[in-house]
Amino acid sequence: MLNMQERLKLQHFLTIKKLKNDQVEELIKRAEYFKAGGAVPEYAQPIYAVNMFFENSTRTHCSFEMAERKLGLQTIPFDPVASSVKKGETLYDTLLALNSIGVNLAVIRHSQNEYYKELIDLDETQKLNMGIVNAGDGSGQHPSQCLLDMMTIHEQFGHFKGLKIAIIGDLTNSRVARSDMRLLRQLGAKLYFSGPTCWYSSEFTEFGSYGKVDDLLPQMDVVILLRVQHERHKQEIGFSPTEYHTEYGLTRKRYTHMKKNAIIMHPGPINRGVELASELVESSRSRFAKQMQNGVFMRMAMIEAVINGRGLGGKQ
C-alpha cells in the first residue's frame, strides 16, 4: 500500500480528463483497501462536508454520504429546495457562505455542464477555500460513477488492456458514457457503441466504432447499458419502451449468447424491461449491485485525495 507521501493529492475532483493511468490504478487500489476493511486515517481536526444535489439522486447522494461517514467526516445537511439559491443567490456565493461557516468540502451535482469552471477560476483570485468533488455535471462528466465502473471491471478481469467493451444506449446525454469511454480507451480497452443511431454521432468515432447489438454482444467482455433518460429528453424518442427493449435491450435471449465471463453493468436507476429484462437485474453476469457497493469505497478514495491535496487531515 502507498504511504501518505505517495498518495494522490488533488485540490478538487472535477473530471477524469486529466487522470493518468497510474493515478486511476492508485485510486482503485485504495478503494479496494477500504473495501477489504482497511483502517481509515484519523484526522487531527474535524472535516466538514456538504452534499449539494441540485438534481434528483438516490444512489450517488447516499453513496457519498456513506463514504463521508466511513471516512469519519461531519456532513452538514443542505437542501437545495429550501436554500438561498431560491432567492437568486449564485452557486459561488452559496459556497462562499458554506466555506465561511467552516465547510471544507462540497460534493456537487448540478444540471449545468462544467458548473465548476466559474468556481475554480474565481478560486485563484478570490477567497473560496474548499475542495469540490463533482458528482455529475449536466451531460458532462460523472467521475465517481466512471471510477467505480473501472473498479468493477478491474475486480472482474484484473486489467483493462484488450478488453472488449460495449456501451449501449443514450450516448448523447449520458455523462457516464462520456467519462467511461474516455478513460477506458486511455486504459487500453477496445470500445464499441450501440443503441439507436440518433444517439450516436461522429464525436464518438475517436473512441470506438458503432455496431448492431446482436453483432456486438457475443464478442464483448463488458456490456455497459445506459439508462433511457425519459426525464432528460422531453421530445419524442420515436419508440416505445417495449420497442427499445426488443431492438436494443438486453433480452433473455441475447443474454444466453454472451461470452462465458462477460459481465453487465448499468449506472442505475434501471428501467426494468427496457434496457434489460427485469429478471436479469440480479443475474450472475450482472454487476449492478457490485457497482453500487464499490461506489462507496471509490468515493472514499476520491474524497481522501482531496483531503490530502488540501492538507485537511492535519499532521500525522
Add this chain to the structure above:
Amino acid sequence: MLNMQERLKLQHFLTIKKLKNDQVEELIKRAEYFKAGGAVPEYAQPIYAVNMFFENSTRTHCSFEMAERKLGLQTIPFDPVASSVKKGETLYDTLLALNSIGVNLAVIRHSQNEYYKELIDLDETQKLNMGIVNAGDGSGQHPSQCLLDMMTIHEQFGHFKGLKIAIIGDLTNSRVARSDMRLLRQLGAKLYFSGPTCWYSSEFTEFGSYGKVDDLLPQMDVVILLRVQHERHKQEIGFSPTEYHTEYGLTRKRYTHMKKNAIIMHPGPINRGVELASELVESSRSRFAKQMQNGVFMRMAMIEAVINGRGLGGKQ
C-alpha cells in the same frame, strides 16, 4: 431482564398480526428498560439505518430518528422528493441500491397497503439483505404506534385483561385503529367503537361492538380518539368540525363523566376542538405527551429486535 439469547429476534418488523402475547410483553419490558435509562448494547460494527417517509410525518419520523440515535445507529438521510423514485425507480430497486451501499435497516412509511409484501417475497429468491421496519402502510398497519399504545396502557394499568377500551372516530381509514383493535382483543381487553356510523362496518364486529359516545364514555378505562383525517378522505364527510365535536368529540362535559382512573389517548396530530376540546390535550387524563415519549423507547425495542434477528450486532 431477558438476556441476549432470549430476546425477540425478527427479520423484519412489518405487522403486529403474528406477535404473540409474550412477545408484546417482552417488547414492553424492553422499552420500559430503555425508558428507565437502561444501557444500550454496544455493537461490534456500525449499523446504518435509513428512514424513508413517503408520507408526511413529524412525530413518527422524528421518533424513529431519535430511537436510532439512542441505539447508536448511523442514519443516512433520504429525501423521497429528491430521490430516484422520481425517475420511476421501484421501491425494491431503491432498497437494493441502499442495501448495496451498506444500509442495514430501512424504516418505511408508504401510502400503499402492504407495500412490503413484494419486497419480502422477493427477498427469498433475490439479493435484498436488509431489515424493514414498517412505520405505517396506507390504511393497513402501524405497528410502532400500536405498540407504544400498548406500552402506555400497560404503564397505567399494569395489565390488559378486562380493560374496557373505546376507539372513536375514523375506523375505516385508520391503520392505528386496525392495529390497536387486533392486539388489544388478543391481549384480553374488551373493545367498543363509536363515532360516525359511516366509518363503522361489519368487519369490526369480530373485535367489539358499536355504542353511542355518551353511553360508552362513563364506562371506559381507556378512550382512544382517532384523528379526523381531512387529508385522506377528500369526499364530503357531511359534518363540520364543530358538528363532529358536538356529536362525537370529547367535550369538557363528557370529560367530567369519565371513570376515575380513565385515560385518553390520541395518535396525533390532534385537530384541537374536533376530536377533543383544546384544553383537554394536556389535561390530567391525557396520555398524549406520554404516548410520544414512550414511542421512542418502544421503537428502540422494535429496531433492536430486527438487529438481533439479523445478527447485525456482531459477537458480544
Add this chain to the structure above:
Amino acid sequence: MLNMQERLKLQHFLTIKKLKNDQVEELIKRAEYFKAGGAVPEYAQPIYAVNMFFENSTRTHCSFEMAERKLGLQTIPFDPVASSVKKGETLYDTLLALNSIGVNLAVIRHSQNEYYKELIDLDETQKLNMGIVNAGDGSGQHPSQCLLDMMTIHEQFGHFKGLKIAIIGDLTNSRVARSDMRLLRQLGAKLYFSGPTCWYSSEFTEFGSYGKVDDLLPQMDVVILLRVQHERHKQEIGFSPTEYHTEYGLTRKRYTHMKKNAIIMHPGPINRGVELASELVESSRSRFAKQMQNGVFMRMAMIEAVINGRGLGGKQ
C-alpha cells in the same frame, strides 16, 4: 474568561430587546473564545436540538447546524415540507411532540412576527419544556444576525461608542435592520439611514436620521447594506436593479470615498450589482465572509446561554 456561574443563562433566546450591554459583551467575549479555538464544555448527557426553518435559508440554517455540531449537540432532522404542519398541526403541538420525543432545543425561523409569543405564554401553564432560539421571525427580529454583526464591528473597532453607522436599504421589511438599530443605539453608536424613502418611516427617527447615500458614505465607520428582498415585497418597487444600484448602491466610485478604516457589512444573500458592485463583495473593506464566519461562534454562545439557562448541561 467568565466561569460557569457567571455566564449568561436564558430560558429562550428570542429577541435582543431585553439584552443589557454587559450581556452583549459577554456573548461577544464567549464567541471570540470559541473562535480562538477555546474548548467546548462536555455535557453530562446528550442534548438534542432541532432546526425548524419554515422559510428558505442557507447561511443561517447551516450556521446553526455547524454551531450545534461544534458544541457537541445531536441534531434531529426536521423538514417542514414533509411535516405534520402540512396536516394543519399547530406549531405548539409540533413542538410538544418534539419535546415529548426528547428534543431539548428548537431553533426556529418563521414568517410570522413574534411566532414565539404563544409558545412562551403557554409554557407557563402548560407542559412545553424546551428552549427556543429565534432564527428570525417575519419582519420582527433576527437576534443571531444582529449579534454576529455586533461581534464583527467589535472585532474591527474594539468598541461601539461614537461609531458612525449607516443602514441602507429596505428598512421596513428587514428584521436585521430592526434588531441592529436597536442594539447599536443602546451600545452607543450613532445611526444613520439611507435608501429609497418609501422604506424609511417616522418609526426610525428615534434611532437615527435619514441622509442621502452620497452625503453619508464618506463619514461612516460602518455601512450595513440590506438585501433588496424581491421575494418579500411583491408589489412594484418602482425601480430596476440597475437604477437601485446607481441611486443607492455601493458603487466602485462610492467605495473610494469611504473613510480609511471603514467597513462594509451585508446580512446576505447579496444581490450582486444591486446593493453593491459585484467586485466589492470580497474587497478589503468587506466583512461579508467574516460575518458568516463569526456567525457560527456567536450562535454557539447563544445556544450555550440557553443550555445553561435550562440546566441541560448537567453537573460538572
